[in-house]
Amino acid sequence: MNPLPTDHPQVPTPKVGVCLINLGTPDALDYWSMRRYLGEFLSDQRVVELPKILWQIILQGPILTFRPKKSAAAYRQIWNTELDESPLRTFTREQTEQLRTRLGEEVRVEFAMRYGNPSIPSVLEEMFADGCWKILCVPLYPQYASSTTGSVVDKIGDTLKAMRWQPTIRVSPPFYDDPVYIAQLASSVRRQLAELENEPEILVASFHGVPKEYLLKGDPYHCQCQKAARLLREALGWPEERFRVAFQSRFGPKEWLKPYADELIEELGQSGVKHVAVVSPAFFSDCVETLEEIAIGLEETFQEAGGESLVSLKCLNASDEGMAVIEHIVHQELAGWVE
Numbered sequence: 001m002n003p004l005p006t007d008h009p010q011v012p013t014p015k016v017g018v019c020l021i022n023l024g025t026p027d028a029l030d031y032w033s034m035r036r037y038l039g040e041f042l043s044d045q046r047v048v049e050l051p052k053i054l055w056q057i058i059l060q061g062p063i064l065t066f067r068p069k070k071s072a073a074a075y076r077q078i079w080n081t082e083l084d085e086s087p088l089r090t091f092t093r094e095q096t097e098q099l100r101t102r103l104g105e106e107v108r109v110e111f112a113m114r115y116g117n118p119s120i121p122s123v124l125e126e127m128f129a130d131g132c133w134k135i136l137c138v139p140l141y142p143q144y145a146s147s148t149t150g151s152v153v154d155k156i157g158d159t160l161k162a163m164r165w166q167p168t169i170r171v172s173p174p175f176y177d178d179p180v181y182i183a184q185l186a187s188s189v190r191r192q193l194a195e196l197e198n199e200p201e202i203l204v205a206s207f208h209g210v211p212k213e214y215l216l217k218g219d220p221y222h223c224q225c226q227k228a229a230r231l232l233r234e235a236l237g238w239p240e241e242r243f244r245v246a247f248q249s250r251f252g253p254k255e256w257l258k259p260y261a262d263e264l265i266e267e268l269g270q271s272g273v274k275h276v277a278v279v280s281p282a283f284f285s286d287c288v289e290t291l292e293e294i295a296i297g298l299e300e301t302f303q304e305a306g307g308e309s310l311v312s313l314k315c316l317n318a319s320d321e322g323m324a325v326i327e328h329i330v331h332q333e334l335a336g337w338v339e
Contacts, residue, residue, distance in 0.1 A: 017132030024115030034068035046151040078291040094318035144174040145221035184321035186235035200277035209247035269305025
């Protein structure tokens, strides 16, 4: 017997949802797809903290005129041609599918991108319409930064503001020093190092950079990166003199967090170091920054400076280690919602 009045809208069965959230990806390699993606990304005032009107004049002019072509060239080198999508979307989908299997039918699992598709609003609205009145959002950023996790929380808030009936939302915290994350990351690094033909003389932990002024304004990202690197080194038992921390992907004329990865790699090559491995603890999933900027770009820099081999270690992705971390976070944050 249906207890609802005959003219009452259908109400879905309540359930719990989990939404894995990653940075984002262009939908395709053409100019306009790249421009849309870059336009959304670089218009976020959490990412570029300049006066909005001034920045939009610069952004809509020279940057979005020329940068899409340059970015497309980088993406083209690492594009998943079989699925016609970026590796980041491929890995995030694989993580989502594996998590569904691990959690079973009791929890609905989806993924969203902060920039590009599927968007956070579209996924959260679809989940809510299906009865997910409690949703755990998991930003796949180990360290907190205003321009990453902070921006995700902003977008979730914008989505909720547009909804009359809102779901209850939880956002998982950064996990840069979580013992499970550190142990699984160390396990992944140890396994990959054992597979190399040449043992690296130096292991570099390369984190995505942010302008130095963000640190001075109180952003904890730099400190969390340094702690994550120290905990990883200790878990590996790697000596301090063979372990370095660097920051990559700087953009624009401002000073960013140092040391810069490209300059450090060049110095290592010039100093006689022949074999280097790079791990990327700020990236849970491989993307253009790891697959193109490090694996291709930094390797060329290293070899031109006199080095022989630079190996970019794979991120956790949907590996057994990666899924152990995601499942741990989800179980921990679903406490009280799911047995």
